[in-house]
Amino acid sequence: MCWKIVMHLTSMxxxxxxxxxxxxYAVLKIYSNMVEVVEWxxxxxxxxxxxxxxxxxxxxLxxxxxxxxxxxSVLYYSGxxxxxxxxxxRxxxxxxxxxxxxxxxxxxxxxxxxxxxxxxxGLVSYALVIYYSNEKSANAGMLTILxxxxxxxxxLLSIGLMVKLGGWNFLYYTYSMSDGQWLKFNFLIVLAAMTKSAQIPFSxxxxAAMAAPTPVSALVHSSTLVTAGVYLVIRFNPILESSYAQSVLLxxxxxxxxxAGLGANFEYDLKKIIALSTLSQLGVMLSILALGFxxxxxxxxxxxxxxxxLLFMCAGVFIHGSGDYQDIRFMGCLAKFMPLSVAYMSICNLALCGFPFLAGFYSKDLIxxxxxxxxxxxICLCLYVLAVGFTVAYTIRLIFYSMSGEFNLNLLINVKDxxxxxTDPxxxxxxxxxxxxxxLSWLMFPEPCMICMSEFMKSSTIVVxxxxxLIGYFCNLLNVNNGLMSLKNYFWVVFTGSMWFMPILSAMKNSEVMVKAGGLMEKVGDKGWLEYFGPQGLYWKLAQLFMIFNEFQVNKVKIYMKMFVLGLLVVLFMYM
Structure with missing residues (x-):
């Protein structure tokens, strides 16, 4: 235990x-407006x-x-x-x-x-997703890494396309890569960002990566793995301006x-709800990037x-304290037992919804x-407005099921902070x-800018x-009072709650199709035409040819007699 404490304390x-x-150093660079590049x-x-x-x-920086x-904070929390x-x-x-x-x-x-x-x-995320050695974690890790x-x-293909520039430092070639000849490069960068940031159809x-321990989820969904794609597009944004790739990305x-916002309203796994909220916010980041900001x-x-x-840390405390349950239907009334964690959770949820003067307000309202x-x-404007409403709806739903409501824990265990x-980190x-x-607003945007909008447009965000x-609250009441209502529209509930059948298409059906395609290729190819025209067929033809050559080399009289008679017949036929 002593080594564990030293380990996470030293790392922190x-x-x-x-x-x-x-x-x-970053603050100094902002005010000096300088960039340093170091090369070895x-x-x-x-x-x-x-x-x-x-x-x-x-x-x-x-x-x-x-x-x-x-x-x-996450490493200290992991202790x-x-x-x-x-x-x-490990x-x-x-x-x-x-x-x-x-x-x-x-x-x-x-x-x-x-x-x-x-x-x-990608490699370390695979090792962390399969950290709990079970079948579910193995499947989730395979889906993640593939x-x-x-x-x-x-x-890799982008590196190959940059060869003709004479180098791979994209800072030096930004302006020479902004024309229409680099459209393939733009689409490759956008494709790489879409896979890492889990955009459709890679969502x-x-x-599935929620099979990893909760501290890993807190790190992945906040500042590391899924944000790598957004950071890549930010770096290549001058190259992508006025490109068809930007329209596709939007x-x-x-x-x-x-x-993601719609699916989170039908999910009951606490970690998956927060994961879908991350997916929704990644869509916000990439969409505003596609607009050029x-x-x-x-x-x-x-x-x-x-x-x-912080949201994932609070979720981990809830899961850890309620007997390792992740289903929000088995929680409830946690505000009376874990007031500190519930207070932090409420702050995170309000910041996610864009509550005034919290962290999310300054960026979401401006976006x-x-x-x-x-x-x-x-269409994109309507999707933006609906996504804002869905964010508040699933946040109210999460509060209704886990922090307030009735006490739904299976056991009267000692739930407290x-x-x-x-709790310290x-x-x-x-x-x-x-x-x-x-x-951040004062640091990154020190010069104020005036945004003039109509009263309807300005108030539409708050109204939505x-x-x-309200819709989220009343739907939760109906779902609690009449739990069988969802069975009347079972197909649509499953369709929206399963991210439009994307996990099935990405894993189960895709694997089934690939296995069948592989069996067909083996039957037709490896054991079919390739067997006849491939190495085995070539070996058989060469073996026959060498047998003929062998007959010539053993100096048999009958062979020479056959050749002599054949030649004589050819000469007679020519002079007839």
């Missing part, structure tokens, strides 16, 4: 120190040189500050949550490798070194935002990371106003969820939020 101290240093030439062969590059600008800050785990040290090393891979990706402007961090995230491999292939792996991200997307990325990590002023089509290792993130949005909250 070093990561906190790194976060403080990078935060101070590892190997040079003829005209090809392998260079390790680091970039120190305000974007990378500020994001690294938040990654290290949240990681330090309480994973205290009874037999392989605690878990801590895996999480540290995860953080190091994210830092390597954030600090790199080189596409090859980005691939190293990108692949590191979905992310599509993005890895897209990055199935994100709820439509897909709006659909993902709508699908990279700084605003980065602002929402940072503010979202603060309260989303909605920018969308209202942009030349966006009516007793583990200081799990919430203080810093809770403070960030309250004032983090305002501080109130309507969404």
């Amino acid at each position: 101290v070093f990561l906190m120190a790194g976060s403080f240093i990078s935060g101070i 030439e590892i190997l040079s062969l003829n005209s090809c040189s392998i260079v390790f590059t680091l970039i120190f600008d305000w974007v990378s 500020l994001f690294l500050c938040f990654v290290l800050l949240i990681s330090s 309480g949550y994973m205290s009874s785990d037999k392989y605690f040290n 878990f801590m090393y895996l999480v540290l490798m995860f953080v190091f891979s994210m830092a390597a990706m954030v600090m790199s402007p080189n596409l090859i070194s980005i691939l190293l961090g990108w692949d590191g995230l 979905s992310n491999r599509v993005g890895d292939v897209a990055i 199935a792996w994100l709820p 439509i897909i991200s709006c659909l993902t935002m709508f699908m 990279s700084d605003l997307a980065f602002f929402h990325l940072l503010s979202h990371a603060l309260f989303k990590a 909605l106003e920018v969308v209202y002023m942009s030349w966006v089509n009516l 007793t583990d200081n290792l799990m 919430m203080v810093m993130l809770g403070l960030g969820a309250i004032i983090g949005g305002a501080c 939020m109130v309507i969404g909250g």
Whole structure:
């Protein structure tokens, strides 16, 4: 036990120190408006040189500050949550490798070194998802890593396309890659971001990755794995401007935002509800990126990371204290037993909904106003408005089932906030969820801007939020009082609650089709035409040919006699 405490305390101290240093450095870069690029030439062969590059600008340093800050809180939190785990040290090393891979990706402007961090995230995330050695975790880990491999292939193809520029440092080639000739490159970058950030049709792996321990979920959904795709598009945003790839990204991200918000209203797993809310917010970030506002997307990325990590920590405390139940129907009335965790949870939920003057308000309200002023089509605008209403609806539903309502625990166990290792790191993130949005707003947008809108457009956001909250509340009352109502529309409930059958199409049906296709290829190919025209057929033909040559080499008289008679017949036929 002593080694475990030293392990997570040491990790927290070093990561906190790194976060403080990078935060101070980021503020200096913002006010000095400078960028530093450091290069080490590892190997040079003829005209090809392998260079390790680091970039120190305000974007990378500020994001690294938040990654290290949240990681330090999560590692300290893990000391309480994973205290009874037999392989605690292995878990801590895996999480540290995860953080190091994210830092390597954030600090790199080189596409090859980005691939190293990108692949590191995928590999370590697979090891963390399958940490609990059971069949469900193994299936979830396989779905996660196979979905992310599509993005890895897209990055590899992007590296191949950049060869003709003479280097892979995209900061030097931004303006030469902005024309129509680089449309394939733009689509590959967007595809890589879509897989890592779980946009349609790659959304199935994100709820499946909830098989990992809760501290990993807090880290993945706040500042590491799923935000890597958003960060990649932020870096390549000058290249993607006025491209067809941006239009595709806008439509897909709006659909993902709508699908995740709708599906969260039909989900009962606590962690999956929060995962679907993350998916919805990722759709918000990528959609505003597709409109060309990279700084605003980065602002929402940072503010979202603060309260989303705290949200998963509170969920872990609820699960840990209620007998390892994740179904919100087996919770209820937790506000009387765990007031501290419920207070933090309420702050996170209000910040997620965009409650005034909390962290999520400054970014979400500004994003909605920018969308209202942009030349966006009516379908995307309606999806935005509906997603805002769905966010409030599933938040009210989560509060109704878990924190308030009736006491639904199976056993009268001692549910309370007793583990200081799990509640202490919430203080810093809770403070960030309250004032983090305002501080980031003052830091990133020091010059005020005037947004002029009509009274109807300005008040529409608040009206949609109130309507969404009322609908969520009354639907919860109907569901509790008459639990069989959902059976009348069973197909639509399953359709919306299962993310439009995407997990089935991504895993079960896809695997079934691939197995059948593989069997058909083996039957027709390996054991069919390839057997006849392939190596075995070639071997058989060559063996026959060598047998003929062997007959000539044994000097048999009958062979020469046959050849002589055949030649004589040919000569006679020619002179006849």
